[in-house]
């Protein structure tokens with residue numbers, strides 16, 4: 270397996286106006302605060318966490334839809350962090366994004382044909398090839414050629430998401446960042462789109478970063494998972510291992526909070542106290558300590574680093590999880 | 598102990614919207630009852646008529662274009678559909694309260710929480726202002742808002758999403774309602790906060806004994822909190838039973854489809870079993886069973902005969918031709 274993308278200590282800090290109306294004091298929101306991970310060719314990395322934890326910003330920073338504050342991004346081994354202009358434009362061909370809201374992400378005044386072929390036009394693909402490709406794309410995402418002349422409002426949510434997927438695939442990207450691609454859909458339609466994404470991954474050997482707050486969908490689609498909390502990755506590992514044996518108290522709480530559609534499952538629920546702290550004023554030390562049932566003195570001052578917690582490559586950032594050193 | 602007489606009974610409710618492009622049969626023959634202390638789930642996809650059912654009970658259907666064209670809503674035996682608007686105003690917020698997905702639909706952004714709570718309390722209860730203020734503090738404590746007395750002075754936007762939901766619940770409970778209708782109260786919340794709110798509702802129900810109608814699209818929430826459940830599809834109930842038997846022994850092909858489409862974290866399937874197609878246009882429902890175009894079990898007659906509700910087991914009702922040979926209880 271080869272590494273397609275590597276992110277090293279990525280940070281994105283946004284300046285925001287302070288709470289007070291009377292001073293011009295600026296604060297920073299540390300939306301992404303030192304995130305590192307790799308994505309292998311052909312795999313799906315799930316990025317999960319609650320609202321405001323920085324998952325979407327991580328995705329957008331990789332595509333440089335927002336400029337990183339610091340850190341490095343390597344794509345196929347090349348450092349792309351400082352790519353600009355033409356170089357970045359070329360790279361966009363290889364990295365595409367699918368958004369959550371199928372309603373807002375499609376231009377209402379353009380036909381489906383215009384929407385899907387637009388990226389191909391930008392890259393000067395000849396008209397003949399464009400049309401051929403369009404038909405093929407409609408076919409793979411399960412739409413018909415008579416849909417070409419229609420406008421987004423004439424489609425259901427699930428169909429619009431298919432249109433968004435077709436557009437993202439138009440340039441045959443290697444990496445697709447999927448930002449909550451099925452969150453706005455009803456479950457029956459969600460399953461259709463998830464299945465479609467899996468089929469396309471196989472057919473075109475796509476690599477996905479799948480960003481979502483729904484842990485069940487992430488479990489289904491991902492090979493590996495990274496759990497984020499307030500701008501940092503608190504746990505990461507192979508999907509089965511991480512879900513079966515979560516080591517970080519936050520991952521444990523998240524997993525135990527999912528209501529399962531089966532009344533016979535009696536889960537030991539870890540209810541975390543309180544609210545998510547504001548990302549503009551995150552706690553010192555371990556960022557989870559204000560809600561963690563196991564927090565101790567050290568947690569209030571020292572932010573734990575990710576460390577190896579299983580022989581299968583699972584990592585967690587918690588003072589009280591035992592480090593597992595691999596034996597050679 | 599649960600009292601066996603229903604506090605609320607909905608019978609043959611039909612609510613339609615008369616739009617230029619046709620009649621939207623948003624709710625088309627809904628029947629259910631709920632007893633004190635019980636939690637009834639209404640589950641279904643977007644547009645299946647869950648919210649319109651709730652708003653019909655509260656008599657909050659915008660008219661025109663909407664109209665309750667048929668049915669009865671019996672609250673303690675009296676038909677709410679026959680009440681005047683003035684009588685309804687006494688019932689709403691006092692005897693039957695409603696909470697929403699977005700707390701801002703029931704909170705006023707320019708008034709402090711204290712002002713709004715006191716106003717609600719004074720509308721319905723015979724209290725003076727300082728008694729009402731004490732009641733407001735009590736309610737804030739009840740729903741677990743720390744530093745209740747100080748927080749009352751805040752405006753709604755000064756609370757986080759989860760806390761705002763608690764404020765809305767406190768307002769809805771201000772007058773000890775007998776029925777609480779909760780329309781997707783946790784849908785917009787993160788799972789850890791959702792768990793807190795569901796736990797809170799459960800605790801409050803135990804303490805106060807109200808009946809809860811829990812509207813949700815999440816079968817997980819149903820499994821967690823509901824005693825009985827009604828599954829809706831295209832404006833009609835398609836299955837109605839105890840929550841346990843819905844999960845242990847689902848009967849309707851649409852319910853099967855729903856259960857198979859959700860990924861589970863306890864087991865992993867190669868492929869999700871999606872329900873093909875999309876819900877029908879409520880202005881032009883297919884002849885026969887509304888689910889037929891998407892149903893894997895559809896038979897010849899499903900395309901022409903609209904199934905009626907059939908009792909398949911004690912307190913398990915299904916609207917599907919697969920079961921029609923069993924006893925019919927209600928025909929439409």
Ligand SMILES: Nc1ncnc2c1ncn2[C@@H]1O[C@H](COP(=O)(O)OP(=O)(O)OP(=O)(O)O)[C@@H](O)[C@H]1O
Nearest residue numbers: 614621623642643644645646647648649650662879
């Ligand atoms: N003012 C209106 N005019 C016309 N049709 C309406 C109006 N309000 C609701 N409807 C229609 O009534 C149907 C049922 O809507 P309802 O809001 O009850 O669905 P729901 O089950 O609550 O869905 P969701 O899960 O999206 O909240 C929908 O097709 C909707 O478009």
Ligand code: SF4
Nearest residue numbers: 555558561568587588
């Ligand atoms: S470091 Fe401390 S506060 Fe953080 S997760 Fe571990 S035990 Fe909890």
Ligand code: SF4
Nearest residue numbers: 886889892899917918
């Ligand atoms: S009546 Fe027919 S089409 Fe409708 S749910 Fe039953 S089997 Fe399916």
Ligand SMILES: [Mg+2]
Nearest residue numbers: 647648649780
């Ligand atoms: Mg609704």
